[in-house]
Amino acid sequence: MSSKNTLNFFFILCLGCFMSTVYGQEKVSKFALGASYGLGNELKNRNYSYTNRYVKGQLYYSLKKTNTIEFQVLLQPEINFATHQLLNLYFVTPDEPNFEEKRARYTKLKDIKEYVLHVGFVARKPVSESVSIYALLSVGPLLTDTETERLSKGFAFSDVFGLGISYKTKQFTLDFRPNVRHNSNAGLQASNAGFNTLNYDFGIVFPL
Numbered sequence: 001m002s003s004k005n006t007l008n009f010f011f012i013l014c015l016g017c018f019m020s021t022v023y024g025q026e027k028v029s030k031f032a033l034g035a036s037y038g039l040g041n042e043l044k045n046r047n048y049s050y051t052n053r054y055v056k057g058q059l060y061y062s063l064k065k066t067n068t069i070e071f072q073v074l075l076q077p078e079i080n081f082a083t084h085q086l087l088n089l090y091f092v093t094p095d096e097p098n099f100e101e102k103r104a105r106y107t108k109l110k111d112i113k114e115y116v117l118h119v120g121f122v123a124r125k126p127v128s129e130s131v132s133i134y135a136l137l138s139v140g141p142l143l144t145d146t147e148t149e150r151l152s153k154g155f156a157f158s159d160v161f162g163l164g165i166s167y168k169t170k171q172f173t174l175d176f177r178p179n180v181r182h183n184s185n186a187g188l189q190a191s192n193a194g195f196n197t198l199n200y201d202f203g204i205v206f207p208l
Contacts, residue, residue, distance in 0.1 A: 029208045032060040036175065036203030043180075043196045047088040048150065050195050054080035054114075058205060060122070074120035074138065082112040084195075086149050106149040114183070115143045116158045130169070136162040142183060152189035158182070162201070175203040 035057055042050040059075040086092070086106040092099050120138025127133055138160045147153040162179030179201065184194030 030062040031208040032058075032062075032173075032205050033208055034058040034060075034173070034175070034203055034205030036177075036201045038177075038199050038201040040181070040197045040199030043198055047091050048084060048086050048195075050082060050084045050197060052080050052082040052197060052199070054078055054199075056118075056201070056203075058203060060205065068125065070122075070124040070126075070132075072122040072124060074118070074122050074136065076116075076118040076120065076138065076140075078114075078116040078118060080112075080114035080116060082114060083109060084112055084146075084148055084150075085109045092149055102149065110146055110148065112144060112146040112148070114145075114158075116140055118158065118160060120160070124166075130167055132166045132168070134164050134166070136160065136164060136177065136179070144183075148191065150191060150193040150195060151183060152185060152191040154185075155188065156183055156185035156194075164201075166205075171206070173205040175201070175205060177201040177203070 035055065037053070037055055039053040040051070042048065056076045056078040061073045063071045063073060065071075085108070086103075089103045089107055092103045092106060096102060118138040118140040120136050122134050122136050124132050124134035140158055142156045142158045144151060144153060144156060159182045160179050162177045164175060164177035166176075167174045177200070179199050181197045181199055182194060185192050
């Protein structure tokens with residue numbers, strides 16, 4: 001799926017959420033559905049460059065709500081479009097097989113697609129009738145389509161910690177979430193240095 005088609009899907013999803021809200025405003029539900037767009041960069045280092053932009057679906061389920069805090073489970077399918085380049089060729093050491101060929105290959109700029117399914121836990125605190133702040137911790141399986149010096153092609157994991165703020169209207173909720181993400185494969189494959197990024201999510205959520 002191209003990035004243009006993915007963004008079209010993002011807006012169609014938002015429209016569908018809006019229509020479901022219009023025709024079901026009187027229905028009380030513990031579920032909410034939304035989508036978000038995000039972008040980020042690697043946490044600064046001398047070894048590599050990594051930039052990313054992504055779209056996520058978001059399905060919230062409210063576990064427990066009191067006057068002071070709400071606990072939610074969050075399911076987030078994600079497609080991530082990244083670019084990566086090895087900057088420090090000596091990161092690939094001479095004791096690795098075919099290290100010269102790997103250095104030449106890894107130092108080229110690459111486009112990477114990642115497919116992720118995050119399962120998260122949210123602790124949310126209302127600040128006013130419209131505004132709430134929250135903390136998010138999520139983890140999920142990841143499939144990457146490109147081998148790099150830091151992460152082997154195929155299966156890995158994505159871990160995210162974020163702090164966010166939401167603004168609620170009668171029809172929808174706007175959301176902003178700075179977050180830190182770590183991708184690695186827990187030693188299941190040879191290359192496992194992983195990627196660390198600082199990201200910013202911009203989302204919209206509709207009650208169901």
